[in-house]
Amino acid sequence: MKLAFSIAKRFLLSSKGQTLLILIGIVIGVSVQIFIGSLITGLQASLVDTTIGNSSQITIEAAGTQNYFTDDNTLFDQLKNDQRLTAVSKSFDGSGFIVLDEDDTYPVLMRGFEFEQANQIYDFESSLVEGHIPASENEIMIGTNLAKDLELSLNDSVNFLTTSFNEVELEIVGIFDLGVASLNKSWMISPLNNAQKFFNEENQLSAIETQVDDVFAADVIAEDIASHLDDNLITTNWKDQNEQLLSGLTGQSISSYMIQVFVLLAVLLGIASVLAISVVQKSKQLGILKAMGIKDRTASFIFLFQGFMLGLVGSLIGVAVGIGLSYAFSFFVKNPDGTALVPFNLNIPFIVISFVIAVVATTVAAVIPAKNSSKLNPIEVIKNG
Structure with a gap:
């Protein structure tokens, strides 16, 4: 083995141009x-974060036609202690109207x-454009689009009318921008107990909203949570509600795998063909070595070691270049707001697997040339020159 490795190394160094090409x-x-x-991984992470990063990924809500369910601290504490969940929040929703004048809402x-x-979940503190988060009774915050449409400003007062015709005067203490126009235009946010009081639904909730550590396991986690809930509660998850996004992500992954496979096949064919030519070029030396007593097995290992060494060195450099290209792309290709179009994503497991596959594949590519070398007849090689 040591002799085969030494000869393989010498063959590579003696054909520098061919070695460099491989x-x-x-x-x-x-x-x-x-x-x-x-x-692709960075793009998928960016899409998922943009779509569901600041929203509920698993939601517990009332079953059937019921809008609300009783606030149960036991259930809330169980969810808070679930290690699979990274955030758990109670919420109360109610439709209503801002009264503009006697005939307009x-x-x-x-x-x-x-x-x-x-x-x-929603990162309200970072989303605030003006003011502060509501803390006192009758304080609210509204979205930038709503403020613009109704020409409302910080510290303005509005009359809010619920669907049960309860009317209350509220003060705008904050204006937020969640990055979604529909939410900025329709949401009016207040402390939980205040919202419940406006609708006369004390101790009632619309939902318990959560986020999970592994977003792609949300459907499995939601199913497990649902199995421990009362019959009057159900769970929904982002995967069931975003089937088109999932289809797009799956398509991206498949196209990425296909490109990687074809690139790897092209490299392997190139290595196999060049090493096959090398067998012919080195046939005289191999014939002499065999005549001196080198076994066929040792001759085969010469080319297997060549494939391994080429794969090891080439893969190490390739990994470094690939990481450099990924970083350069994220650094130079920007969105209009200056953020990276695709965030730099250093996926260590993927890089390690790619490196191992490349080394193994280049070694396997040397199998055919290795077999050819073992079939060489030293007498015929030396005789024919």
């Missing part, structure tokens, strides 16, 4: 694989939260 092919193949894989959705918990 290395370039491996580097390009592995770097493209790392770059495309990281790009504007429909809005009153949402009540306990902000300490809700901030972990």
